[in-house]
Amino acid sequence: MKLTIDALSALAQETRLAIFRALVRAHSPDEGRGGLAAGEIAERLGVAPATLSFHLKELAHAGLVVSRREGRSIIYKADLGRMSAVMGFLLEDCCNGACGTVAACAPQEECVS
Amino acid sequence: MKLTIDALSALAQETRLAIFRALVRAHSPDEGRGGLAAGEIAERLGVAPATLSFHLKELAHAGLVVSRREGRSIIYKADLGRMSAVMGFLLEDCCNGACGTVAACAPQEECVS
DNA sequence: TCTATATTTCTATAATTATCAAAATATGAA
DNA sequence: TTCATATTTTGATAATTATAGAAATATAGA
Numbered sequence: 001m002k003l004t005i006d007a008l009s010a011l012a013q014e015t016r017l018a019i020f021r022a023l024v025r026a027h028s029p030d031e032g033r034g035g036l037a038a039g040e041i042a043e044r045l046g047v048a049p050a051t052l053s054f055h056l057k058e059l060a061h062a063g064l065v066v067s068r069r070e071g072r073s074i075i076y077k078a079d080l081g082r083m084s085a086v087m088g089f090l091l092e093d094c095c096n097g098a099c100g101t102v103a104a105c106a107p108q109e110e111c112v113s
Numbered sequence: 114m115k116l117t118i119d120a121l122s123a124l125a126q127e128t129r130l131a132i133f134r135a136l137v138r139a140h141s142p143d144e145g146r147g148g149l150a151a152g153e154i155a156e157r158l159g160v161a162p163a164t165l166s167f168h169l170k171e172l173a174h175a176g177l178v179v180s181r182r183e184g185r186s187i188i189y190k191a192d193l194g195r196m197s198a199v200m201g202f203l204l205e206d207c208c209n210g211a212c213g214t215v216a217a218c219a220p221q222e223e224c225v226s
Numbered sequence: 227t228c229t230a231t232a233t234t235t236c237t238a239t240a241a242t243t244a245t246c247a248a249a250a251t252a253t254g255a256a
Numbered sequence: 257t258t259c260a261t262a263t264t265t266t267g268a269t270a271a272t273t274a275t276a277g278a279a280a281t282a283t284a285g286a
Binding site: 064 | 126197
Binding site: 037038039042049052053054057058070071073074077 | 230233234235236250256
């Protein structure tokens with residue numbers, strides 16, 4: 001439940017939810033591909049570099065994003081497996097089964113929560 | 114998106130998530146039935162009345178719970194239709210379709226978001 | 227090496243959120 | 257009415273979170 005709260009806290013903030021949504025749209029299931037550079041995110045959302053870095057750290061701490069370095073840039077990428085686990089908890093424990101069903105996350109490589 | 118953030122903020126707190134989960138377990142689809150009295154929740158979770166009231170107000174403000182008076186007690190009840198709407202947004206916008214599918218909320222009376 | 231670029235960490239400050247005692251409000255029963 | 261019960265509001269305080277300038281770190285290229 002602590003993990004769920006960390007994830008919800010991370011997403012319960014306008015800038016961070018916007019970051020995460022941008023990363024989801026830029027996602028690729030392939031290792032080492034997809035995601036966005038920190039600077040690209042900062043520019044798109046119009047937030048100061050230090051502020052963006054603060055929020056990216058929050059998202060990373062919650063396990064919702066991972067990063068890799070590419071030259072001078074650091075590329076952030078959504079961890080959909082983690083998001084899937086959070087959704088699973090919410091649907092099962094907080095929706096009483098009445099709100100929907102998770103088609104158990106297909107065993108794609110990025111979906112091993 | 115503001116609505117989603119309000120809901121996530123409401124659930125991203127240990128006491129409130131515990132309250133909501135208790136209310137989901139005590140849910141009934143019937144109008145005027147199900148839910149828990151504020152005092153009952155306070156006792157179960159061991160939180161001071163004023164603190165509980167603060168958190169219930171947050172959940173109500175986010176639209177995740179509704180209340181009705183019964184005698185001296187005020188009964189709080191989870192609004193699963195609202196929760197369903199939040200889940201729908203997350204699955205569609207934040208999971209890239211890769212994390213699960215919503216079986217579109219069946220048109221039960223409590224599920225008209 | 228030196229320089230420019232990309233990002234993070236440090237630091238201070240502002241803003242928001244959580245807690246709970248005490249007082250206020252609403253209801254039902256005697 | 258008056259009293260006891262259930263809950264909320266007020267108000268004060270503590271704790272957490274958000275913002276961003278300035279300095280520090282890491283990389284690539286000249």
